[in-house]
Amino acid sequence: VGDGLRTTLLSYSDFSQPLSITDDNGNTTTYSYDTANRLSVVTDAKGNAMAFGYDQNANLITMTETEKSDLGGADETFVTTYAYDGLDRLIGVTDSAGNTHACAYDSRDNRVVTVDALLNETRYAYDGLDRLLVTIRDLDGDGADGDGPDIVATSVWDDNSRVVQRTDANGNATAYAYDALDRMTTRTHADGTTTSFSYNVFDERILQQTANGSVVAYAYDDCGRLTAKTITPGPGVSADTTFETFQYDGRHRLTDAENDLVHVQLGWDSLSNLVAEAINGVQTASMYDGVGNRLRLTYPGGRVVDYVYDELNRVRAIVESPDTIADYFYVGPKRIERITLGNGVQSDFQYDGRQGVPNPAGDFGVKRMIAATHSAGGTVLDSRAFQWDPLYNKTQRRDLRVGGPQLTHTYEYDAVYRLTRALVDDGSGTTIRDLQYTLDGAGNRLSVSGFGGLVGSYVLDPTLPEPADLQMNQYTATPLDQRMYDLNGNLVSRAIPGITDVQVTYDYADRVVSVVDVLSSDTATYQYDPLGRRVAKVVATGGLPPVVTRFYYDGTNVIEEQDGGGSSNRTFTISHLLEAPPELIAQVTMDTGGQRYYYHCDDMGNVVAVTDDSGAVVERYEYDDYGAPAFFDGADNPLAASLIGNEHLFVGRRYDPETGWYRCGGSYLDPLSGRFIVRRGSVWSGGGFGNPYVYAGDNPWSRSVPTTRWPYHDGSDIQGGGGDPLKGLNVSKAKPGRFGVPWVDRSWGVDADDSGWDDWSDTWGSAAPTIGHLIVPIEDAAYRTTGGRYGSVGDDLTPGWVGGYTYIKVVNTSGDVKNPQYDYDWLDDWSDTWTWGDA
Numbered sequence: 001v002g003d004g005l006r007t008t009l010l011s012y013s014d015f016s017q018p019l020s021i022t023d024d025n026g027n028t029t030t031y032s033y034d035t036a037n038r039l040s041v042v043t044d045a046k047g048n049a050m051a052f053g054y055d056q057n058a059n060l061i062t063m064t065e066t067e068k069s070d071l072g073g074a075d076e077t078f079v080t081t082y083a084y085d086g087l088d089r090l091i092g093v094t095d096s097a098g099n100t101h102a103c104a105y106d107s108r109d110n111r112v113v114t115v116d117a118l119l120n121e122t123r124y125a126y127d128g129l130d131r132l133l134v135t136i137r138d139l140d141g142d143g144a145d146g147d148g149p150d151i152v153a154t155s156v157w158d159d160n161s162r163v164v165q166r167t168d169a170n171g172n173a174t175a176y177a178y179d180a181l182d183r184m185t186t187r188t189h190a191d192g193t194t195t196s197f198s199y200n201v202f203d204e205r206i207l208q209q210t211a212n213g214s215v216v217a218y219a220y221d222d223c224g225r226l227t228a229k230t231i232t233p234g235p236g237v238s239a240d241t242t243f244e245t246f247q248y249d250g251r252h253r254l255t256d257a258e259n260d261l262v263h264v265q266l267g268w269d270s271l272s273n274l275v276a277e278a279i280n281g282v283q284t285a286s287m288y289d290g291v292g293n294r295l296r297l298t299y300p301g302g303r304v305v306d307y308v309y310d311e312l313n314r315v316r317a318i319v320e321s322p323d324t325i326a327d328y329f330y331v332g333p334k335r336i337e338r339i340t341l342g343n344g345v346q347s348d349f350q351y352d353g354r355q356g357v358p359n360p361a362g363d364f365g366v367k368r369m370i371a372a373t374h375s376a377g378g379t380v381l382d383s384r385a386f387q388w389d390p391l392y393n394k395t396q397r398r399d400l401r402v403g404g405p406q407l408t409h410t411y412e413y414d415a416v417y418r419l420t421r422a423l424v425d426d427g428s429g430t431t432i433r434d435l436q437y438t439l440d441g442a443g444n445r446l447s448v449s450g451f452g453g454l455v456g457s458y459v460l461d462p463t464l465p466e467p468a469d470l471q472m473n474q475y476t477a478t479p480l481d482q483r484m485y486d487l488n489g490n491l492v493s494r495a496i497p498g499i500t501d502v503q504v505t506y507d508y509a510d511r512v513v514s515v516v517d518v519l520s521s522d523t524a525t526y527q528y529d530p531l532g533r534r535v536a537k538v539v540a541t542g543g544l545p546p547v548v549t550r551f552y553y554d555g556t557n558v559i560e561e562q563d564g565g566g567s568s569n570r571t572f573t574i575s576h577l578l579e580a581p582p583e584l585i586a587q588v589t590m591d592t593g594g595q596r597y598y599y600h601c602d603d604m605g606n607v608v609a610v611t612d613d614s615g616a617v618v619e620r621y622e623y624d625d626y627g628a629p630a631f632f633d634g635a636d637n638p639l640a641a642s643l644i645g646n647e648h649l650f651v652g653r654r655y656d657p658e659t660g661w662y663r664c665g666g667s668y669l670d671p672l673s674g675r676f677i678v679r680r681g682s683v684w685s686g687g688g689f690g691n692p693y694v695y696a697g698d699n700p701w702s703r704s705v706p707t708t709r710w711p712y713h714d715g716s717d718i719q720g721g722g723g724d725p726l727k728g729l730n731v732s733k734a735k736p737g738r739f740g741v742p743w744v745d746r747s748w749g750v751d752a753d754d755s756g757w758d759d760w761s762d763t764w765g766s767a768a769p770t771i772g773h774l775i776v777p778i779e780d781a782a783y784r785t786t787g788g789r790y791g792s793v794g795d796d797l798t799p800g801w802v803g804g805y806t807y808i809k810v811v812n813t814s815g816d817v818k819n820p821q822y823d824y825d826w827l828d829d830w831s832d833t834w835t836w837g838d839a
């Protein structure tokens with residue numbers, strides 16, 4: 001493409017400071033400095049600027065962001081201020097809306113207390129080696145003293161500073177054992193089950209045995225790249241996958257992956273852009289510019305879609321010649337201000353927290369969406385408003401459309417930001433739903449009370465050795481059903497006596513491969529490729545012949561569905577924003593049956609309406625507290641299901657009607673119980689105070705669980721270039737002195753409070769934020785590991801997908817609570833335990 005070269009131009013000052021970076025498309029980011037040679041202003045190619053002010057000790061005390069509108073609106077300014085103690089330690093941060101977070105330290109610079117903007121307190125205790133022993137979160141308003149309902153989590157360390165035990169708020173402990181080289185050899189859960197690991201002399205895992213008896217043997221080449229997995233399924237585990245093999249080219253890029261059912265082939269250009277992929281011989285092709293922006297995507301069925309980018313390398317337009325599918329307009333580096341779709345529907349978004357423009361009454365957010373309006377020809381198709389508390393928890397969402405249901409949803413939270421009450425009022429002010437959630441310290445429901453939903457008690461049977469549901473945060477019974485699990489913690493049975501008896505089977509990787517209702521004989525089976533993507537499902541319900549659907553991907557996004565005979569049933573237009581704002585799900589349109597349907601979303605990416613080519617609403621959707629959908633036609637009449645076959649619903653995730661679950665990364669979300677049906681990672685990696693079943697920290701309308709995000713900064717700290725200089729860059733504390741964009745060192749986003757969340761409290765370091773750590777471009781736009789050959793060995797070594805690049809999952813074998821947060825999505829979730837590489 002173009003001249004066939006990727007050229008990046010850099011200019012420097014006499015002090016070797018970067019003054020400008022110009023990418024291959026001619027877009028320039030500039031940097032200026034004060035008289036003390038400290039970064040003063042960063043201005044991107046669209047004119048968005050970040051200005052920094054310092055005190056006499058060179059501590060950053062103000063950050064002023066000035067953001068430009070593509071629509072020509074007034075500049076939007078946001079100011080963040082920082083405060084320090086006499087030792088230059090950060091003790092306070094105040095955002096642009098005046099919300100202040102504070103913390104304090106002991107004499108050894110350990111953070112010992114944090115107080116958030118709602119005055120919720122968290123305390124930390126350390127041993128003489130500065131290792132975190134206890135974290136206490138106040139839940140009863142009398143301070144984090146550990147009494148009453150306060151959440152207390154503890155860690156025990158051995159003499160080699162390895163975590164050997166972690167105990168959650170319910171007193172359930174997970175234990176870790178290591179070999180002489182500090183490699184984890186066993187992980188023992190609170191129910192007594194274990195997962196064991198063996199390694200070779202290169203610290204590569206060569207054997208893993210899971211609690212349910214499955215054994216995986218790993219093989220590597222001389223470059224330390226995973227080449228094969230040999231799987232011996234345990235009792236009751238599906239034998240669909242018994243092997244996986246992987247091949248690479250000379251630049252360590254994955255070129256071939258195969259298992260029992262699926263063969264994947266990959267092709268790369270000289271700049272390591274993925275230009276070709278074939279799943280069982282069915283090919284998808286792409287073309288990129290010198291910066292790495294995708295210019296063209298060719299679908300398996302022959303459809304061709306082109307992408308146009310702006311000066312910040314953000315998607316500006318999506319075109320299927322001669323028609324434009326979507327135009328995008330931004331305010332600032334990341335926020336979308338308007339989307340104009342090919343059917344004439346216009347979506348406008350408004351945000352809060354601007355200097356000089358007061359937030360609406362009751363709203364305390366900064367850069368949070370407060371209004372989303374979808375209209376066509378002057379007619380409002382959907383209009384919603386949102387409110388946020390000082391911690392950016394959503395407190396209200398309202399349907400404003402005249403003629404619509406005009407529902408008002410109000411949310412209340414506890415001191416650790418978990419949803420405890422949800423009320424729904426209709427247009428007349430009558431409360432039609434009022435649900436109160438009672439949770440234990442680990443985030444399990446104890447009961448749901450009120451009216452308008454599934455109310456009743458949740459039972460967690462503590463009987464040992466089985467079911468040990470309390471020890472493992474598993475529901476034995478809900479107000480709806482009875483449940484059973486295998487030793488890996490996978491939901492294998494849910495029964496409603498006389499109505500349904502669903503049995504679920506999993507493969508070695510805890511992926512659902514079959515769901516059978518033994519009462520109705522309805523069945524669903526699923527197949528996965530070696531990269532963990534679901535590539536086929538076969539559904540047989542109501543005594544009808546099985547329906548086969550095959551899925552073809554671009555990265556992790558399904559772009560085409562075909563039937564069992566290879567005929568295309570549906571295609572999806574994908575936005576291809578590397579770091580898509582939440583209001584824009586990946587899917588823009590769905591083409592099926594000769595009709596194009598356009599998606600319209602709220603602030604969370606929930607699909608609220610679908611329009612046809614004429615701009616008319618054909619379906620609308622509402623959701624309960626954890627995403628269970630309700631379907632309506634364009635005139636607000638209720639439907640039993642989507643008549644157009646739309647399966648992209650809550651947070652834009654794919655909904656499986658045959659199970660009622662959402663496909664959510666490598667797992668499934670059950671919206672009725674508000675949790676995942678399998679453990680996401682190890683017990684302490686789930687984002688729920690040691691509970692890997694918890695969805696979005698029990699805060700489903702403020703947080704979501706991203707699946708694949710490229711690992712660079714989300715704008716919470718100093719970043720420049722409005723997106724372009726960060727694209728394909730490594731956020732690194734270890735490479736000072738090279739060109740790049742400084743960022744604030746806030747302890748590398750560690751999960752310092754051991755909450756399972758990479759939240760604001762985790763990003764407070766023991767020292768003042770510093771200027772000088774650089775965001776550095778690295779070869780092939782991929783994050784390279786530093787430990788061993790591919791970092792520490794962890795839960796799985798399967799190559800997979802991130803934005804068209806491949807990665808290998810590695811988890812800190814020491815069990816150290818301070819693992820880096822790689823995706824900066826404010827969640828300590830599964831994606832944070834992946835180290836990114838070429839292979």
